[in-house]
Amino acid sequence: MHEMSLAIGVLQIVEDAARERHFRRVRSVFLEIGELAAVEPEAMRFCFDAVVRGTLAEGAVLNVIEVAGEGLCFNCNRTVPLAARYDPCPACGGYPVQATGGTEMRVKELEVE
Ligand SMILES: [Zn+2]
Structure with a gap:
């Protein structure tokens, strides 16, 4: 499950932000997940909850x-x-269609205190 390493990456981003912006608790994390990013949102939630235990983001809501x-x-x-990547074009049925959006996962916003 590669979501586990992704969740660790998210936690690192949160911890870096905490050092920079001097906050001590994170209440929620807003995470953008692209449809083509090959990340399962449910698996991501599960891994996030496991990874943040004992950190400043423990109990934070993952949106x-x-x-x-x-x-x-x-x-x-x-x-x-x-x-999905490698799908034919829904307009003309042709190939190839190069993915240009929804390919990434990124932390968009943090709600902190
Ligand atoms: Zn087309």
């Missing part, structure tokens, strides 16, 4: 913001919604 996938079709040259 997952799902970002829709988007791609550029090389056949019809349109930007189209893309549910």
